[in-house]
Every structure is written in C-alpha cells, then in structure tokens.
Amino acid sequence: MFAFLQKLFIFKVFQPFFTGIRDFFIPSSYFSWKTMIYLSLFSWLMSWLAFGLEATRFTVMLLTSFSWLFLSFGVGWGLQANNVKLFGIPLAPWVAGAILCGFIFGLIPGDQQELAIVSWPLISALIIIVPQFLTWDGNVKIPPPMTRQQVILIFLISLLLSSWLQFYFRLQNWFDDYPSLMAESFDGSGFVYRVPGRTAPLSDGVALLTLTESALQRELHNRPWSGVERWLLNINDQLVSLRREIRDRLVSPSREQRFWRIDVRPVTASNGYDLKLQAIWQGPTAEPNGYYLERTCQLTRVERPATGPATGLTPGPATGLAPAAGVAPAVATGTTPWSNLECDLQTERKTGRPA
C-alpha cells in the first residue's frame, strides 16, 4: 500500500515530465514539422528494409530520396516554426539548404564536396525565394514589389557568399599547385588569414635539398680526391645534369618546381671544401627580396692506405674501378687521398639572394 502510494506520488511528480515527452514526440496536428521528420525516419527505415529484401536499386533510391527531402523540409520547418535565429538571421533556410545540398551532391558520383559547399548559399536562397512565388495551392503568383526587391537582394547576397566560398577553394587550389606558399607568412596580406598557432609546414625546397644531398653523396663520397677535384672544377656542367636528375627523381613534380633553382657552391675550407647546397626560391614570397634554403656539407680529404678496397678496413667503394688512373701515382707513397662528404642535418632559411 505504502509502495503503491509512493509510486503514485512519483508518478504525480513526474507527470509533467512525461506529458512533456509525449507532447514533444507526438505532433499536435498532422500538418506539422514533426510529421515530416517521422515520415523521413519511416522512409529511411523502409529503404533499409528494401535494401535487406534486395529490392531494385530504384526503389531503395526513391525511398532514401524521400527520406532526405522529408528531413530537409522537416528540419527547415521546425527551425522556422520555433523561430530559431543566429545573430538575427533565421537559420531554417540555411540548414534545410545544407541538408538538400548534401543529398543532391551525394547522388552525383565522385567527390562533389566543393561543388556542394559552393552551391549551398544559392540553394538556400532558392528555398527562401521559391515559396514567395507560389500560392498555397501550388499556383504561380507574383509577389508585391516590396517582396520582389527583397528576393533580388537575397539572391545577390547568396551569390556573393557563394563567390567567397569559391574563392576559398581557389586559394586551396593555389596551395596544391605551389605547396611551398604554405610555409610563408600571410601577415601582410589584404585577403587571407591563417588561424594563429598553426605551425607553417616545411617548404618543398627541403625535399629538393635532400635529393641534392643524396645525389652528391653518390658522386662525391668515398671517391679518390683527384676525381672529386675534377668534378668541382667542372661544377657548372655537373650542375646541369644534377638538376635534370633531381627533377626526374621527384615523386610528384608539382607546378612549383620551376620556381626552385638548385645551386651548389664550393668554398675552400681547412681540409677540403665546404659545399653550400642552395635551393633558391624564384616565385611569389612574403619576403620582399626573396629567400633561399641552404644546407652546408663538409667535403674533407682523408688519407687511406693505397691498397684501398682490398684491406677491408675502409667501407669499400665497390665501384672504384674508374678512378684507377688517378690513384696510380699515389701508390708509391703508401696512402691515397679519398673524399668524405658529411652534411649538416638542419636547413637554414635565409632572406635575400645568395651572394
């Protein structure tokens, strides 16, 4: 008895809550946005049922299409009925437009994300505009001049919004074409803005320098010194073939490759040379005088026993047959000069042009 009372009491307390839930889920009239949402859910479930029963593709498509349409109209209607606003702008057409866009461009095969987002304002504007030209019984009507003026303004504003979105995607295209631009600072720009706190990615020139470095390792590391000297003497011709080789070895030759100029500058050091590997950027940049990336490599001369590869002490230059002629006179002295190439790990970014 006591328990029963308690139950009753709890029921009494929670009754408004239950009625609230009931009122929320059951539409007050058939002609309401909740009916639309239920219709959408119903056709969505039916489309799964049809899919499970292996109905024709057409049936499934028809059911999902209806589900999408009911959903967008239901959500739009609901937002409109409850007068949901963001900064004084009614949200209904924008949300309904977004759902419709997702549906329409989901139907078209391929990646249509960009097209969907760009046409979103236009479709939302159509959602606002079209009802102004229709009467309740579906006939075409001509709205009063005041509404016509508003309709024109709404259409033009949505066209402008669409242009801005398209401009955003155009910017991303530019960064796809010229990835190194992403590493720049956009503080001086009158158009674009990068959300602060984001680290700028590495410039593509670093990858180019790494390729140059590995090519140089192959050419100049563990070689007889005389051959290295000859290579350096002839550096301009060597650079031509080096540049061609680097261009061929790039995995994805992007459009910006023509903005990079690879240069190798030997500077005499105490025991050999310092090689300055430079990637000079010749494209658009925030720096008024341009910039270049530089990595320094030490090309040093090491003395090795003349017998060379046969001793097994040196990590053998297995292909060391060609420079045999240059080595020959040194055999008598007991040691021959060989080269050793070591590169710094970091790449420096310097402004201006290399001297």
Added chain:
Amino acid sequence: MPFADFFDELGVLPLRAIAFQSLLLLVAIALEAIILRQRLRIGYRPSAQYAATLNLLATSLGWLTFLSLEPLTPEPFRTQIISYILFNHFYFNEWAGNLPIVLILAGIISFFATLWIKLKGLEWLLKLLGITPIEEPEKDPILSRKERYELARRGRQEKGTTSTRTVAVLEANAVSFTAILLLLLLRDAIESTY
C-alpha cells in the same frame, strides 16, 4: 584538440578579403544611396535598396569574372595575382614590368564595366519592380528642320538627352570608386607604417 584540427584542415581562410569587402560594400552603398536619393528624388528606403542591389550585383559579377578568368590567365601572370593576394606585393618575373600598366588598365576597365552593369541593373530592377521610369521622358518638341540641324550640330548635349538616371548612376559610381580607392590607399599607408 579537434577544434584546432578543424582549423588546420581549413588552412588559409580569405577572412580579410571578406571583412574588407563588407566594409567597402557598406561605404559604397551608403554613398551611392545618398546620391541616388538626391538625384532621382526618391525616398531613403528605395534609394538604399537600389544602391545595395546595384553594388551587390556588380560585386558578384566581378567575383564571377575573376574566378572564371583566373585559371585561363598565363602562368607568369597568374602567379603575380597569387603573389598580390597572398603577400600584397608582386614579385620579380618577366611580367613585373608590365604590371603597373595592367593595374591601371584593370582599374579603368572595371570602372566602366561597373558603370555599365549598374546602369543596366537599375533599368532591369525598375522593370522588375514595376516602377515607371523615374524621370519623365522629355517629349521631343516638334522641331523645325533648322532646329533639328542645330541640335545635331551641338551634339544634343544641352538638351538633356543623357537621362537623369544615367547621370545619377555615373556620379554614384564615381563617388564610390573614389571612396574605395581612398580606403585602399589608407590601408596601404597604415600597413606600411607598421
């Protein structure tokens, strides 16, 4: 942090362009509304609406022109456009010498293109709104042969054949272009001092 990842995914946003264009549009619409109201003797509300319609139309068409022409431009010129948009200055390449001329030409062409768009736009807007022409078309008085000859000889200028509407739109366009140019120069001046 997923929010930061979201921004990272978005990359570089044209927020400054949007903010500055909104400002320029507001200034242009305000100035043109004043001029249209005075010249065409219409109320505050319609003059603001006409000015907003004309400027939004010209801006949208300008964007569409830019977005459709940009991929067609030759590569060296395209990269100069990219340089200007991203870094606010041009860089040195084979086009660098021609750019001042190109800029001035682009300015002049855009002025006349905007003027034409606004004139046509106002004509169509009034037609769509079903408004009778604002200025009464002056009835050609029946002229003698000599008078007509005199008129043709003077280029018919004093007779007011250029309608009030054309003059109003021309003046509005000139004022808004001047204001925009001043604002752009002001922005550059402020940026160069910091």
